[in-house]
């Protein structure tokens with residue numbers, strides 16, 4: 001028997017739920033790519049994206065997934081043989097570094113702990129030792145979607161400044177833009193990249209890169225530039241140059257609608273919503289963890305992200321639980337990836353999510369734990385409800 005019939009609910013950390021209004025925005029014919037609405041759409045997107053990154057710098061839009069955004073970022077500011085320092089805190093910064101290595105960059109990884117955020121003191125120490133100033137850029141993620149960590153980008157900036165090091169600070173905020181505060185200019189981030197399909201509630205296929213003046217200056221000397229990714233080409237006056245070819249129109253229609261929704265909510269309120277739903281999730285997980293079969297991957301509460309919660313299942317394959325949630329309840333919960341493959345599951349609370357969606361996911365997981373006889377503290381969902389009932393008041 002199952003109770004899965006009905007709308008299947010996707011609770012993986014990307015792609016995330018696409019709002020109906022965003023889906024509907026795509027349901028229209030292609031339009032002229034040389035004039036009128038298309039040119040106007042590009043104008044508003046290139047105006048609004050820097051505001052989303054909180055920068056007065058420039059933004060670029062690519063028909064690409066996040067990996068494309070990584071390549072765009074690296075190839076526009078670096079040259080063959082230069083060195084970058086990757087700050088490990090899970091899968092993604094290291095993946096970005098692997099891509100840089102294939103492009104011909106020397107990559108040094110500052111090893112991290114999968115259960116902790118990047119240690120700013122270790123960054124300061126490594127940079128202070130780089131007396132020859134060989135490190136040209138630092139690659140780090142704000143949220144690592146595998147480990148569930150959020151890194152303290154302002155603290156990493158302070159570490160760079162304490163060593164008085166000129167390296168560019170390059171941040172991946174694919175899993176945090178629109179979910180958690182990000183302040184590109186205030187935090188002196190030089191290059192930021194993101195993607196459409198996580199906090200931005202849009203189908204996969206668009207990558208965004210933002211660059212400040214320091215990044216644009218580095219761009220002048222970078223020899224990894226290629227025509228498709230090249231910022232100079234994309235800054236040209238002719239409209240098709242903004243996309244290096246035909247604009248991915250329908251994804252742009254979708255993005256416009258998603259940005260309108262995000263602007264209507266306001267970034268601070270969106271961040272607060274994510275914080276509340278994430279904490280509600282953590283309250284449930286904390287309760288379940290009392291049974292000692294589950295545990296938070298990120299050990300320090302302040303380092304747990306508001307976009308995704310990674311839950312360890314020590315000594316137990318999480319597959320039967322995830323299968324149960326999917327086939328018996330209609331909820332797709334994220335698998336562990338990288339080092340945590342077969343050892344964890346991930347609950348997404350990112351993008352177009354609200355209280356009933358999270359109660360549904362948490363309820364299905366709790367039902368699975370009970371039905372499969374996996375030891376757990378009970379009333380996790382109740383703990384989530386109680387927390388939100390206290391925090392979400394009729395006035396406020």
Ligand SMILES: *Cc1c(COP(=O)(O)O)cnc(C)c1O
Pocket residue numbers: 014065066067068092141143144145172173174175195204
């Ligand atoms: C999802 C993700 C990526 C990769 O994005 P793709 O669209 O799958 O290429 C990169 N960085 C982070 C932090 C992510 O969560």
